[in-house]
Structure formats: C-alpha cells, structure tokens
Amino acid sequence: MSVNLDSIVQVIATRFKIDASRIVPEASFDELGLDSLSQIELALSLKKDLGISISDDELAQISTVSDIFKMVNKVC
Amino acid sequence: MQGPKIKAIVSGLGGWLPPEVVSNAHISSTLDTTPEWIETRTGIRERRRVSDGLSTRDLAVKAGRQALKSAGDCKVDLVIVASTCPDRLCPSVAPEVAALLGLGGVAAYDINSACSGFVYGLATATGFIGSGVAESVLLIGSETISPFINPADRGTRPIFGDGAGAVVFRKGSEGDPGAIGPIDLGSDGSNSGLIVIPGGGARQRSATGLGHDAEANEDWYVRMDGRATFVQAVSRMTQSAQTVLARANWECADVDWFIGHQANIRILHGVANELGLPLCKVASNIDRTGNTLAASIPILLNDMAVSGKLKPGHRLLMGAFGAGLSWGSTVLVWPDIAVETIA
Numbered sequence: 001m002s003v004n005l006d007s008i009v010q011v012i013a014t015r016f017k018i019d020a021s022r023i024v025p026e027a028s029f030d031e032l033g034l035d036s037l038s039q040i041e042l043a044l045s046l047k048k049d050l051g052i053s054i055s056d057d058e059l060a061q062i063s064t065v066s067d068i069f070k071m072v073n074k075v076c
Numbered sequence: 077m078q079g080p081k082i083k084a085i086v087s088g089l090g091g092w093l094p095p096e097v098v099s100n101a102h103i104s105s106t107l108d109t110t111p112e113w114i115e116t117r118t119g120i121r122e123r124r125r126v127s128d129g130l131s132t133r134d135l136a137v138k139a140g141r142q143a144l145k146s147a148g149d150c151k152v153d154l155v156i157v158a159s160t161c162p163d164r165l166c167p168s169v170a171p172e173v174a175a176l177l178g179l180g181g182v183a184a185y186d187i188n189s190a191c192s193g194f195v196y197g198l199a200t201a202t203g204f205i206g207s208g209v210a211e212s213v214l215l216i217g218s219e220t221i222s223p224f225i226n227p228a229d230r231g232t233r234p235i236f237g238d239g240a241g242a243v244v245f246r247k248g249s250e251g252d253p254g255a256i257g258p259i260d261l262g263s264d265g266s267n268s269g270l271i272v273i274p275g276g277g278a279r280q281r282s283a284t285g286l287g288h289d290a291e292a293n294e295d296w297y298v299r300m301d302g303r304a305t306f307v308q309a310v311s312r313m314t315q316s317a318q319t320v321l322a323r324a325n326w327e328c329a330d331v332d333w334f335i336g337h338q339a340n341i342r343i344l345h346g347v348a349n350e351l352g353l354p355l356c357k358v359a360s361n362i363d364r365t366g367n368t369l370a371a372s373i374p375i376l377l378n379d380m381a382v383s384g385k386l387k388p389g390h391r392l393l394m395g396a397f398g399a400g401l402s403w404g405s406t407v408l409v410w411p412d413i414a415v416e417t418i419a
Contacts, residue, residue, distance in 0.1 A: 040306055
C-alpha cells in the first residue's frame with residue numbers, strides 16, 4: 001500500500017485549517033505555523049483518516065511535508 | 077417486577093478560585109518562555125494561586141458551602157474530597173471539611189486519583205447511593221498544587237492552578253434529570269512515571285533511611301513528561317468516551333457539551349477530533365483557571381452553569397485523564413439546579 005502526497009496534504013489542511021496550496025513538499029512545520037504538539041496531532045489524524053501509525057521516535061525525525069510523505073510510505 | 081434503578085442525581089453545584097491571579101506575563105518574566113508560547117501550547121492565559129496560608133481544606137470548604145446552598149442546604153451522609161494535594165500525609169482533610177461545614181459526624185474521607193479524581197469520586201458517590209449506604213453525598217475536588225510546582229520548571233509551572241469545585245448527589249431514579257449514566261474507569265500503572273511527585277511518601281522515606289535523611293529537593297515537585305502524557309491523554313480519553321457513549325446508546329451527535337478535564341485545550345480538541353465532535357461543543361475555561369486537577373470538572377460545570385451556557389436538558393459527555401495513569405468518563409443530562417457566581 002502506498003499513500004499519495006495529495007492525501008497527506010488533505011489531512012494536514014483539514015486538521016490544521018491551512019490552505020492546501022501552502023502545503024508543498026519543501027514546506028517546514030515552522031513555515032506552516034505548526035509546533036511540536038502539532039506533530040502528535042498530525043500523527044493522530046494520519047491514524048484516524050488514513051489508518052497509518054507513526055511512532056513517537058519516527059515523529060521526532062519529521063520537519064517537512066516531504067519528510068511526512070517519506071515516513072508514511074515507509075511505515076505503511 | 078423490578079422498579080427503576082436507584083441512581084445518583086446531581087442536585088447541587090459550587091466552585092471557588094483563590095483571588096491571586098498569575099498571568100502568563102508574570103510567569104514569562106522569570107522563565108525562558110513567552111505568554112504567546114504558553115497560550116498556543118496550552119490555551120492558558122492565567123491561573124489562580126493560593127496565598128495567605130490558604131490550603132486544600134479552605135478551598136474545599138468554600139466550594140462545598142456553595143454546593144450545599146445550591147442543593148437547598150440538604151443534609152448529606154458522606155463527604156468525599158478528591159485531591160492530589162493533601163494538606164498533610166495524615167489525617168485526610170475531608171473530616172475537617174465536614175466539621176467546618178457544620179455537617180457533624182458524617183462519614184468523610186479523601187481519595188487521590190489526581191486529575192481523574194472527580195470522575196473517580198463521582199463513581200464512588202454513585203456506588204454509595206446505589207447500594208443504599210448513603211442517600212446523599214458531597215463530592216469536592218480541591219487542589220492547592222502551587223506549592224508542589226518547581227518554579228524553575230517551564231514544563232509544569234505555566235500549566236497548573238489552584239481551585240476547588242463541588243457537587244452534591246442525592247438518591248434518585250434512572251431517567252431523572254441529573255442521573256449519572258454509565259461510568260467507565262481505567263488505569264495504567266506501567267506509566268506511573270509520566271506524571272509524578274516522587275518525594276514525601278513511603279517509597280522515598282524507605283529508600284533514604286526511613287526518612288531520617290530525607291531532604292526536600294526537586295523530588296517534592298511535580299514532574300511531567302508532557303509529550304508522552306499528551307499522547308496517552310488523547311488516546312485514553314477518546315477510548316473511555318466511546319465506551320460510555322456506547323453503553324448509554326448515545327451518538328456523538330447527541331452530545332451538547334464535552335465536559336473534559338481541563339488539562340490542555342489541545343488535548344481536549346484532540347479528543348474531540350478523534351470522536352468527530354465539533355470543537356464548538358468542547359466546554360472550556362482553562363484560559364483563566366489553568367489545570368486545577370481534580371477540581372477542574374466541577375469548576376468548569378459551575379462556570380458553565382453560572383454563565384448560562386449549561387442549561388437544563390443538555391446532554392453532557394464527561395471525561396478525565398491524569399497521573400496514575402488513570403482515566404474515567406460518564407454521561408448525564410443536566411438538571412435544573414440553582415447556582416451562584418464564582419468569586
């Protein structure tokens with residue numbers, strides 16, 4: 001199973017009420033106005049919406065949208 | 077033929093906050109943080125702190141007196157104080173609170189289930205009333221956490237506040253407004269270290285020569301792994317809420333207010349997201365109270381009732397999570413009871 005970038009962008013846009021056009025692969029959490037708690041919130045949404053579980057250790061390595069895409073496709 | 081089940085019914089409500097306000101700006105003046113950082117990560121703008129020697133007993137008496145008045149100054153058979161911050165190791169504070177409230181020699185004792193203490197106390201009151209041992213119970217959540225907070229710890233100092241809230245339960249029947257519905261409780265002692273005050277108890281005394289060499293140090297303050305606690309809180313509160321909703325045959329859409337323990341607004345929003353509950357149904361006063369542990373739910377109920385947001389007939393989903401780890405949930409339909417303004 002693989003997850004495309006659009007699905008991840010949609011999860012981020014919905015959870016954090018961010019315009020999807022801003023959620024480009026190179027965008028960092030900081031640039032999107034997200035903080036360390038947002039990583040946990042995103043993990044919960046990825047699990048709820050896409051059925052993908054990411055561990056806390058894996059979360060700590062995430063800093064850009066591209067990182068999320070790579071991580072999601074590594075674990076699923 | 078079996079009659080209606082005996083239930084604990086909410087019949088009185090009170091809340092009290094100590095007058096000293098501690099703002100985010102004040103905390104930021106002595107810690108490496110900013111008011112904005114605190115507010116965006118917790119939803120807290122200010123919290124209250126005891127002064128002039130006020131303690132858990134005094135806050136409990138203030139809130140308890142309001143709740144008794146709200147219940148029409150009825151007699152109670154039992155006083156339970158839920159607190160994480162005992163005035164001393166022994167005796168429990170509830171007998172003193174009962175005496176100061178003029179309740180004579182009624183049964184009285186404390187329970188400690190940290191931030192879940194109010195829901196655990198509610199379950200205890202329900203059991204006493206359901207079994208016929210008591211016909212009415214005064215449950216008080218009272219917390220004086222500020223002396224247990226390390227002033228140099230930016231992970232805990234901005235979060236916690238002092239306060240007390242109280243509810244009177246009376247004997248009634250299933251279907252009465254205010255009847256406590258299904259209750260779910262749980263614990264996970266394998267994660268007891270996530271939120272802990274290590275010092276002051278038997279374990280520390282035993283490990284330090286039966287206490288003769290025990291000295292006050294950082295072990296006497298609250299420690300919390302905020303990140304791991306956040307994950308556990310959202311997960312446990314969500315599962316527990318789903319359990320009681322299913323037992324009550326309620327859908328999420330039936331809920332008018334989610335009355336969650338006021339730990340962190342983002343935990344509450346996280347639970348709502350998991351449940352599919354609109355954020356407008358998340359009740360909150362954490363911006364002005366901080367996390368008041370076992371007192372947070374009755375203080376919130378009182379705030380909501382006083383402001384008119386909470387109305388008779390509203391369907392409430394109540395949930396808490398805290399140190400232990402421990403958690404609990406219940407549902408009820410809010411009754412028509414008198415309330416007074418919080419000082």
